[in-house]
Amino acid sequence: TRSTRPQRLLKAVKQHATRGDPQSVISAIDHFCRHREWAMNVGDEKGCILDSVVSELNPEKVLELGTYCGYSTVRIARLLPPGARLITLEFNPDYAVIARQVIAWAGIEDKVQLVEGASEDWIPRMKEHFGIETFDLVFLDHWKDHYLPDTKLMEGCGLLRKGTVLLADNVICPGVPDYLEYVRNSRSYKSCYFKSHLEYTRAEDGLEKSVFLG
Ligand SMILES: O=c1[nH]cnc2c(O)c(F)c(-c3ccc(F)cc3)c(-c3ccc(F)cc3)c12
Numbered sequence: 001t002r003s004t005r006p007q008r009l010l011k012a013v014k015q016h017a018t019r020g021d022p023q024s025v026i027s028a029i030d031h032f033c034r035h036r037e038w039a040m041n042v043g044d045e046k047g048c049i050l051d052s053v054v055s056e057l058n059p060e061k062v063l064e065l066g067t068y069c070g071y072s073t074v075r076i077a078r079l080l081p082p083g084a085r086l087i088t089l090e091f092n093p094d095y096a097v098i099a100r101q102v103i104a105w106a107g108i109e110d111k112v113q114l115v116e117g118a119s120e121d122w123i124p125r126m127k128e129h130f131g132i133e134t135f136d137l138v139f140l141d142h143w144k145d146h147y148l149p150d151t152k153l154m155e156g157c158g159l160l161r162k163g164t165v166l167l168a169d170n171v172i173c174p175g176v177p178d179y180l181e182y183v184r185n186s187r188s189y190k191s192c193y194f195k196s197h198l199e200y201t202r203a204e205d206g207l208e209k210s211v212f213l214g
């Protein structure tokens with residue numbers, strides 16, 4: 001039967017990227033998505049904004065909501081200091097199978113824990129299951145209807161501390177109006193918009209960076 005797009009993306013990584021070289025994995029995926037098949041990775045343009053937020057923050061504990069094929073997982077993990085940890089949640093088991101292999105090919109599996117399941121099921125278990133008190137950075141890149149409820153759930157579970165950064169993808173395309181309204185009007189967040197483009201296209205999209213004020 002016909003292969004899936006994530007399977008073809010992984011094949012491109014194995015053909016064109018060097019094992020243990022995260023940058024080559026990132027470049028191979030960007031090349032595949034620009035010249036072969038579009039796929040919903042954060043991409044190179046928004047990816048550079050993601051890189052600058054991670055580099056400036058130097059986070060020890062990162063949560064990613066929505067792994068897909070692991071592109072942003074690799075982008076973030078390659079910048080983390082030794083001992084730092086990234087937990088990434090993926091609901092779709094077919095995506096998780098591919099992401100594990102992309103993460104392994106990049107050679108950053110020691111920093112990453114990929115958890116399969118629903119974010120709303122796992123967020124309340126971060127403390128007892130992973131020993132995580134609070135996160136320094138959360139990258140929201142899963143289903144747009146979950147951004148706001150999951151943010152409120154993280155608040156309620158005490159997973160955010162003064163200074164925790166929420167970085168949200170796709171705030172324009174496809175858009176997350178309820179989430180944007182919340183973080184931009186809540187006294188608990190200082191929010192700003194980084195204008196960019198939908199991955200591999202000329203359509204507008206952007207990232208919203210929101211600092212939790214406690
Ligand atoms: O669902 C997503 N999760 C994370 N990141 C995404 C992302 O970075 C995207 F660019 C898109 C996107 C946007 C525009 C478009 F035309 C197609 C897909 C989606 C998305 C949106 C709606 C769907 F029905 C399916 C996928 C996502």
Ligand SMILES: [Mg+2]
Pocket residue numbers: 040041042141169170
């Ligand atoms: Mg996205």
